[in-house]
Amino acid sequence: MKIAYADPPYPGCAHLYRDHPDFDGEVDHAVLLSNMNRIYDGWCLHTGSVALAQVLRTADRVLNDPDCFRIMAWTKPFAAFKANVSVAYAWEPVLVKAARKPVVKQGMTYRDWIAESITLKRGLTGAKPERVCHWLFEVMGCEPGDELFDLFPGTGAVTDAWQTWCSQRTLFEVPA
Numbered sequence: 377m378k379i380a381y382a383d384p385p386y387p388g389c390a391h392l393y394r395d396h397p398d399f400d401g402e403v404d405h406a407v408l409l410s411n412m413n414r415i416y417d418g419w420c421l422h423t424g425s426v427a428l429a430q431v432l433r434t435a436d437r438v439l440n441d442p443d444c445f446r447i448m449a450w451t452k453p454f455a456a457f458k459a460n461v462s463v464a465y466a467w468e469p470v471l472v473k474a475a476r477k478p479v480v481k482q483g484m485t486y487r488d489w490i491a492e493s494i495t496l497k498r499g500l501t502g503a504k505p506e507r508v509c510h511w512l513f514e515v516m517g518c519e520p521g522d523e524l525f526d527l528f529p530g531t532g533a534v535t536d537a538w539q540t541w542c543s544q545r546t547l548f549e550v551p552a
């Protein structure tokens with residue numbers, strides 16, 4: 377199956393990445409959501425809590441089935457606290473359309489949230505922790521044979537996490 381992982385600059389925040397080599401201005405989330413839903417079997421889209429309402433309105437407008445995804449949460453026990461911000465940005469919504477139903481292993485049920493601290497000094501603001509990526513691969517129902525498309529590669533952290541996740545999954549699989 378084809379899986380898309382999208383971690384674009386959040387609406388209104390593209391200017392923070394203008395020095396990045398693949399900077400292309402604001403991301404058109406309507407086009408992004410429409411393309412992901414049309415091209416890929418499963419996908420996830422990170423966004424910011426402040427932009428969530430805007431992204432949901434866009435999803436409602438452009439998706440044939442706006443109920444095709446769930447909103448999950450990445451909570452950040454350690455987050456960046458900014459001067460003059462009285463309520464910290466300590467969680468991040470993630471829209472998830474599963475490619476297939478996640479497999480329940482040994483009675484384990486996945487949560488629709490994960491608690492994981494932000495990464496530091498990864499070369500780009502917003503680089504995702506490996507554990508967050510692994511959680512999303514699980515809740516999307518990914519399998520090691522799937523094809524992952526990291527739509528906004530940034531530091532390459534998502535692709536690296538995919539490789540470690542696939543190698544861990546195949547390490548313990550027993551052939552039928």
